[in-house]
Amino acid sequence: MQIIPVIISGGAGTRLWPVSREAFPKPLLKLADGESLLQKTFKRATLFEDVPEVVVVTNRETFFLTRDECQEVNEDHIPLGFVLEPFGRNTAGAVASAACWVKKHHGEDAVMLVLPADHLIEDPEQFQAAVNAAAAAAAEGRIVTFGIRPTAPETGYGYIEFDNEKGLDGVHPVVRFVEKPKLEVAEALVAGGSHLWNSGMFCFSVKTILKDFTRFTPELLHACESSFAAGAVLTADGCRSLELEPGQFKRVTDISIDYAIMEKSDRVSVVPSNMGWSDIGSWHSISELTAPDSQGNRIYGDALLHGVSNCYIKSDDRVVGAVGVDNLIIVDTPDALLVANRDCTQDVKHIVGQLKKNGHDSYKIHKTAHRPWGTYTVLEESDRFKIKRIVVKPGAQLSLQMHYHRSEHWIVVSGTADVVNGEQIISLQPNQSTYIPAGHKHRLINPGVMDLVLIEVQCGEYLGEDDIVRFADTYGRAG
Numbered sequence: 001m002q003i004i005p006v007i008i009s010g011g012a013g014t015r016l017w018p019v020s021r022e023a024f025p026k027p028l029l030k031l032a033d034g035e036s037l038l039q040k041t042f043k044r045a046t047l048f049e050d051v052p053e054v055v056v057v058t059n060r061e062t063f064f065l066t067r068d069e070c071q072e073v074n075e076d077h078i079p080l081g082f083v084l085e086p087f088g089r090n091t092a093g094a095v096a097s098a099a100c101w102v103k104k105h106h107g108e109d110a111v112m113l114v115l116p117a118d119h120l121i122e123d124p125e126q127f128q129a130a131v132n133a134a135a136a137a138a139a140e141g142r143i144v145t146f147g148i149r150p151t152a153p154e155t156g157y158g159y160i161e162f163d164n165e166k167g168l169d170g171v172h173p174v175v176r177f178v179e180k181p182k183l184e185v186a187e188a189l190v191a192g193g194s195h196l197w198n199s200g201m202f203c204f205s206v207k208t209i210l211k212d213f214t215r216f217t218p219e220l221l222h223a224c225e226s227s228f229a230a231g232a233v234l235t236a237d238g239c240r241s242l243e244l245e246p247g248q249f250k251r252v253t254d255i256s257i258d259y260a261i262m263e264k265s266d267r268v269s270v271v272p273s274n275m276g277w278s279d280i281g282s283w284h285s286i287s288e289l290t291a292p293d294s295q296g297n298r299i300y301g302d303a304l305l306h307g308v309s310n311c312y313i314k315s316d317d318r319v320v321g322a323v324g325v326d327n328l329i330i331v332d333t334p335d336a337l338l339v340a341n342r343d344c345t346q347d348v349k350h351i352v353g354q355l356k357k358n359g360h361d362s363y364k365i366h367k368t369a370h371r372p373w374g375t376y377t378v379l380e381e382s383d384r385f386k387i388k389r390i391v392v393k394p395g396a397q398l399s400l401q402m403h404y405h406r407s408e409h410w411i412v413v414s415g416t417a418d419v420v421n422g423e424q425i426i427s428l429q430p431n432q433s434t435y436i437p438a439g440h441k442h443r444l445i446n447p448g449v450m451d452l453v454l455i456e457v458q459c460g461e462y463l464g465e466d467d468i469v470r471f472a473d474t475y476g477r478a479g
Helices: 037-045 060-073 090-106 124-139 183-192 206-216 218-229 257-262 283-287 342-357
Strands: 003-009 054-059 080-085 111-116 143-148 159-162 172-178 195-205 232-236 239-243 268-273 298-306 312-323 328-333 336-341 368-371 374-381 385-392 400-402 406-414 417-421 424-428 433-436 442-445 452-460 469-472
Touching: 003 037, 003 090, 037 060, 037 111, 054 060, 054 090, 060 080, 060 239, 060 368, 080 090, 090 111, 090 206, 090 218, 090 257, 111 124, 111 206, 124 143, 124 195, 124 268, 143 159, 143 206, 143 257, 159 183, 159 268, 172 257, 183 195, 195 206, 195 257, 206 218, 206 257, 283 312, 283 328, 283 342, 328 342, 336 342, 374 452, 385 442, 406 417, 417 433, 424 433
Parallel strands: 003 054, 003 111, 054 080, 080 239, 143 268, 298 312, 312 328
Antiparallel strands: 111 195, 143 195, 159 172, 159 195, 172 268, 232 239, 328 336, 368 374, 374 385, 385 452, 400 442, 400 469, 406 433, 406 452, 417 424, 417 442
16 A cells, blocks of 8 residues: 655745745745754655655745755655646645546555645654554545544634544544634533544545545536646656646635535544644744743744743844833744734734735745745835845756846856856856846856855836746746
């Protein structure tokens, strides 16, 4: 029996703004030990012997960041496969598309272990034991979910009622699913002993889950299969990927796997576990991962405090000073600052909604934006100019491109740059520069073994990132 881990890495993580953004989602968030939630999920998914491939479902725009995060911790060089969504369609579409991938490459008898990329599990041995029990049941035709034995009457989680009297090898029939309850209902559920937190992790064979998709949501499955069949395939850098075709994928219903399958199927079972699970759903839960000082404060970064208690302060770049405050969450980034009451961190998503409504870029991107070739940081901008610091990774190159509305001046700070500028091909050393008029085809290449750093000065009537025509691209973004 083969277990194929499927990591679902999507969602904007709006409750963890300003660190989590649409173009830098929650799974990429680094914890205090320097590992991201995605990396922890990847390492957890590869605890099992003879894993033939790890499949990751993610957004097309975050593919390269996601790939780099996985490759960084892929010490055993397990093959990677990526299913790339053109836009989000919730977990049912993600799971159905992943099932198409696993069926094609591993057969319909393969067992899929579906793991959200933004959860934290503190007891890997309990996790392994639960997965082994679930995989055995999945091979017999069951759809298995993982239930967490509750430690408190949480109102932010869904619950699973299970038959405690029936069960085999730690796997019990599911009686029903319960939506996120009010506090008094949650207290009664926890006291009763027959309800578990719904972890959002699943295990089933490809054959079984496709049968239930056909039974309950045939239109959704057909749209996913059509999008998968018409998708563009790319193999590069030791992994293979498939971009789902957008026209067909638009027809996929925006619905969760819970609503689409779990609450309807008669095949569903649950494995109760004490694996130390958390969905890291807010800054309050993030703050609980750091040990408090004698005043109840948790500090990540550089902060000076006077008369401060029960606060969480995170700042990567600037010094934060706090005086006479209590019970606050303070998260500082180069372009945005969050100050929230610890008891209201679930409401951070409303700030993101306002930013999006107002068209403010900070809901989507950071001041430093990540690209497959490296990063750029906007240092200053006005109506007719923008100044960027560009870092190109060794051996990487930007697309061969052209801009209609802006000219660019590149000044190399460190490293070596090979530049295509119109009909010219030139090499630039530190303190050398080139000017690229609007309408000129151009390309930037780092031929060296160290980062290439340069300053780019843009001038023109329009400086938006969408003023770009790509003629050729190493990363499949042209055309």
